[in-house]
Amino acid sequence: MKITLNGKERDVEAGRTVLEAAREAGLDIPALCAHDELAPYGSCRLCIVEATERGRKRPKIVASCLYPVKEGLEVQTETERVRRYRRLLIELMLARTPDAPAVKELAAKYRVKKPRFAALNDDCVLCGKCVRVCAEVVGANAIGFAQRGINRRVESPFGKDISRCIACGACTYVCPTGAVQMEFKRTAELRKGKGEHLCRYTVMGLIPDAVCSLNYECFRCEIDQRLRAEAGTHPVFLLARKKEAAEKAGTRKIAKKRIAKKARR
Numbered sequence: 001m002k003i004t005l006n007g008k009e010r011d012v013e014a015g016r017t018v019l020e021a022a023r024e025a026g027l028d029i030p031a032l033c034a035h036d037e038l039a040p041y042g043s044c045r046l047c048i049v050e051a052t053e054r055g056r057k058r059p060k061i062v063a064s065c066l067y068p069v070k071e072g073l074e075v076q077t078e079t080e081r082v083r084r085y086r087r088l089l090i091e092l093m094l095a096r097t098p099d100a101p102a103v104k105e106l107a108a109k110y111r112v113k114k115p116r117f118a119a120l121n122d123d124c125v126l127c128g129k130c131v132r133v134c135a136e137v138v139g140a141n142a143i144g145f146a147q148r149g150i151n152r153r154v155e156s157p158f159g160k161d162i163s164r165c166i167a168c169g170a171c172t173y174v175c176p177t178g179a180v181q182m183e184f185k186r187t188a189e190l191r192k193g194k195g196e197h198l199c200r201y202t203v204m205g206l207i208p209d210a211v212c213s214l215n216y217e218c219f220r221c222e223i224d225q226r227l228r229a230e231a232g233t234h235p236v237f238l239l240a241r242k243k244e245a246a247e248k249a250g251t252r253k254i255a256k257k258r259i260a261k262k263a264r265r
């Protein structure tokens with residue numbers, strides 16, 4: 001389908017989001033809570049753009065990571081209105097996480113200096129990437145959101161039970177501010193335990209029956225390095241790719257069965 005991005009017409013595959021289409025076109029849209037391998041979440045709102053649907057005159061502000069492309073959609077990614085809203089969001093984030101490099105970088109880019117809001121000095125921007133990777137990809141559900149409003153935070157169940165964590169480190173890897181340290185807490189706990197430790201990639205189902213002989217010092221581990229090289233990112237995303245491939249194969253199998261059934265009739 002055809003859409004217009006910053007005045008240029010583009011062909012975009014149906015089902016894509018505006019953010020994906022913009023990135024494919026080489027446009028830079030800030031998107032703190034988006035990750036290619038996770039479902040869109042829409043919490044940071046930094047990816048807002050102005051979108052005008054066919055037949056409408058007035059553009060509306062939408063979160064591009066959630067907004068699907070539509071035939072004839074006109075999108076502007078850097079209007080004064082968009083920049084004004086983004087500056088306000090960055091100002092709020094800067095008050096919350098003044099030391100996070102990712103937020104400081106955005107503040108410099110959008111010329112946000114001193115926030116007008118009371119400082120919270122938290123590390124977490126509540127983007128939810130850690131919670132989503134743990135639930136969607138690892139399937140461990142070891143962390144989640146607790147509380148509401150300015151007290152909202154990411155926590156393990158009841159604030160202390162970390163037994164569901166398999167120390168895969170995916171949450172630490174995807175965190176844009178360095179706030180999530182679950183992997184280190186859990187590996188410290190596992191090291192205290194006696195007996196053999198199963199390799200975290202065996203627990204995840206990525207490799208069969210490997211036992212860790214390095215006391216969870218994964219940075220020294222050949223398996224870890226090999227899997228990281230194979231994934232080109234954190235090895236946990238190999239799981240997501242395997243699942244996707246299996247789903248596609250499953251769909252193909254079902255389609256083949258249907259065709260065979262029709263042929264028999």
Ligand code: FES
Nearest residue numbers: 031042045047065
């Ligand atoms: Fe779209 Fe965060 S990237 S809301």
